[in-house]
Amino acid sequence: xxxxxxxxxxxxxxxxxxxxxxxxxxxxxxxxxxxxxxxxxxxxxxxxxxxxxxxxxxxxxxxxxxxxxxxxxxxxxxxxxxxxxxxxxxxxxxxxxxxxxxxxxxxxxx
Amino acid sequence: xxxxxxxxxxxxxxxxxxxxxxxxxxxxxxxxxxxxxxxxxxxxxxxxxxxxxxxxxxxxxxxxxxxxxxxxxxxxxxxxxxxxxxxxxxxxxxxxxxxxxxxxxxxxxxxxxxxxxx
Numbered sequence: 001x002x003x004x005x006x007x008x009x010x011x012x013x014x015x016x017x018x019x020x021x022x023x024x025x026x027x028x029x030x031x032x033x034x035x036x037x038x039x040x041x042x043x044x045x046x047x048x049x050x051x052x053x054x055x056x057x058x059x060x061x062x063x064x065x066x067x068x069x070x071x072x073x074x075x076x077x078x079x080x081x082x083x084x085x086x087x088x089x090x091x092x093x094x095x096x097x098x099x100x101x102x103x104x105x106x107x108x109x110x
Numbered sequence: 111x112x113x114x115x116x117x118x119x120x121x122x123x124x125x126x127x128x129x130x131x132x133x134x135x136x137x138x139x140x141x142x143x144x145x146x147x148x149x150x151x152x153x154x155x156x157x158x159x160x161x162x163x164x165x166x167x168x169x170x171x172x173x174x175x176x177x178x179x180x181x182x183x184x185x186x187x188x189x190x191x192x193x194x195x196x197x198x199x200x201x202x203x204x205x206x207x208x209x210x211x212x213x214x215x216x217x218x219x220x221x222x223x224x225x226x227x228x
Contacts, residue, residue, distance in 0.1 A: 034216060043200055043219035044153070087153070089217075097166060098217065102152040 003027065004090045006101035013108055017078045021104045023088030024070040033071045034089040035062055038103065044087055048073070078108045112136050116201050116220035123191065124228055131186040131223045133201030142184040143217065144176060145200040153200070159184060191227045198222045 005024045013019050025033075033050040048055050050062040050071050061074040071090075075082055085103040092099045114135045123129050135142060144156040158166035159178040173195075175187040184201055202217040 032215065041198075043222050044217075046216050046218065049216060091215075097158060098155070098215070100153040100155075 003092055003099045004088060004101040006086075006088055006104045008102055008104060010105035010107050013078055013106070015078055015080060015108055015110055017108075018074065018076045019078055019106065020072055020074045021086055021088075021106075022070050022072050023090075023101050023104075024068075025088075025090040026069070027090065027092055028066075028069060030090050030092075032091060033062075033064060034098075035071075035073050036087040036089060036100075038085045038087055040084075044100075047086070075106075078106075080108050080110065082106060083108045114201060114203055114218050114220035116199075116223055118223055119221060120224050120226075122226045122228060123188070125191060125193070127191075128187070128189040130188065131199055131201075131225075133184040133186075133220055135182055135184075135201075135203035135218070135220075137203055137205070137218060139203035139205040139218075140181055141204045141215070142178060142181070143202040143204075144184065144186050145202065146197045147200060147222075148197040157186075188225075191225075193227050196225055196227045198224050 003026050011019055035047040036044040037047045038044040048057055048062045050064050052064055054063045059076045063072045071088055083106055085105050087103045088101045089098045117132045141160045143158050146154045146156055155168050156170045157176040173190050177185040200222045201220040204215040204217045
């Protein structure tokens with residue numbers, strides 16, 4: 001299994017839809033996980049941290065499933081502005097060595 | 111000025127040139143990173159500096175040479191590059207912290223330098 005795997009998509013959804021992405025990881029000792037958002041030709045920007053208890057921020061919910069070694073990102077009531085690539089990040093090695101997934105592309109259409 | 115800044119934003123260089131990319135973070139973080147992002151490829155970690163010490167060199171060719179004079183500045187010196195080195199070079203910083211017993215190190219990225227090697 002690759003260290004971090006994501007379905008590249010694209011996920012093509014209408015406005016208002018609910019969409020979810022998963023990210024699987026191989027390092028069972030990983031503690032902290034993150035979701036980033038990257039717009040075309042821009043830098044990644046931190047979206048959410050993901051801890052054991054999960055995390056919710058408005059329309060976005062991140063969950064961790066340690067048993068199956070994946071994290072998920074749920075977006076409710078999708079907006080056109082949510083169109084972007086969503087990257088998951090899992091630490092490998094020391095606590096400050098992150099591994100990025102390839103990203104999942106989301107396209108929200110009217 | 112806040113966040114992470116990078117200069118130049120765009121750079122075109124020939125294969126025999128020598129140039130340097132600069133990154134500066136104004137967040138008081140203790141770790142800095144260089145990443146390479148090529149078209150349709152995931153982010154590739156190149157170098158990590160933690161408290162000014164290089165702690166990771168991800169099998170990067172010697173034509174890329176990092177320098178970290180202090181915890182706020184990071185350079186990437188470039189010489190005799192190849193066309194396949196054309197990419198977006200991103201700098202990031204982070205601060206290891208504990209919150210409720212959990213280690214966190216959210217990274218903050220600069221806008222990147224778009225490099226074209228001709």
